[in-house]
């Protein structure tokens with residue numbers, strides 16, 4: 001039987017101001033709850049995995065490797081991004097491959113939906129910088145992307161505007177907090193969820209004004225898959241490796257592969273200035289699926305793995321529906 005747990009007078013504390021916690025705080029504050037968001041780092045958020053992310057909102061491309069639940073949460077999240085931050089770019093995504101990777105490209109096309117095939121002229125019309133670079137491309141028009149380092153502060157501002165409080169440099173545990181507690185600590189929650197692991201993702205930020213892109217471009221490659229995401233001010237993020245390791249930093253091999261693959265997308269990237277090397281650890285459960293864990297008034301939202309920006313809004317909506325109406329989503333929620 002569903003049980004309503006709403007206590008209108010009860011405060012809601014959220015731990016962790018990464019993308020998971022930020023969306024929880026925003027939707028709960030907007031719904032009229034007395035929200036406090038605790039973050040142990042400072043406003044720069046460099047300790048959060050979210051700081052290092054690409055920020056692609058790509059439910060259709062991700063369907064190549066992800067479970068259907070990711071598409072379901074991702075599609076709902078696109079609506080929420082549009083609703084809460086209407087200036088989010090929804091310019092779509094492009095997928096390209098060199099002739100040698102033809103079979104992998106065709107496989108990607110078969111494994112995914114909601115794309116249009118562009119010939120070389122169509123690709124050049126969409127992205128003039130890529131003229132003559134590829135014979136064809138897959139265009140996923142409904143996908144979007146955000147710039148994590150700009151969107152996190154925006155979400156934090158929205159939380160405050162909705163009446164929430166954010167406490168940076170506030171390292172807390174759920175037990176010391178009253179009311180409903182939503183634990184969004186990512187890998188920091190391993191003290192209570194030891195099955196969490198970090199999956200390392202390395203990225204490189206480069207700068208050039210010789211290439212202009214309006215949307216993320218994915219290069220299919222069996223060993224060096226790459227995406228190039230345009231950022232403001234002539235910056236491009238090159239990403240990302242996926243390595244079962246928890247050390248930080250970027251290896252020479254990964255740097256060579258990411259930079260080499262980018263050079264094959266456009267030779268002008270060879271002249272670009274390297275601005276930053278970085279890496280983050282994606283918080284993942286053994287099945288790589290997200291989980292909302294419920295124990296009394298303690299809720300944990302974790303395991304967002306490589307889809308935090310894609311699915312955090314929908315996870316927040318589900319958590320709110322549980323707290324306000326006792327609604328259970330059997331695919332994502334686990335009740336103790």
Ligand SMILES: Cc1cc2nc3c(=O)[nH]c(=O)nc-3n(C[C@H](O)[C@H](O)[C@H](O)COP(=O)(O)OP(=O)(O)OC[C@H]3O[C@@H](n4cnc5c(N)ncnc54)[C@H](O)[C@@H]3O)c2cc1C
Nearest residue numbers: 016018020040049050054055056186188201307308309310
């Ligand atoms: C290179 C790379 C590229 C990626 N690209 C994409 C992409 O394109 N699209 C996408 O959807 N996802 C992407 N991801 C995945 C995405 O970044 C993660 O899924 C997401 O950041 C996880 O968010 P989170 O809020 O759960 O964790 P985090 O962002 O790590 O946030 C957890 C926060 O909790 C805080 N915290 C921990 N303990 C405490 C405590 N005791 N008290 C207070 N605060 C605490 C931490 O300081 C941290 O700020 C990428 C990841 C990487 C590494």
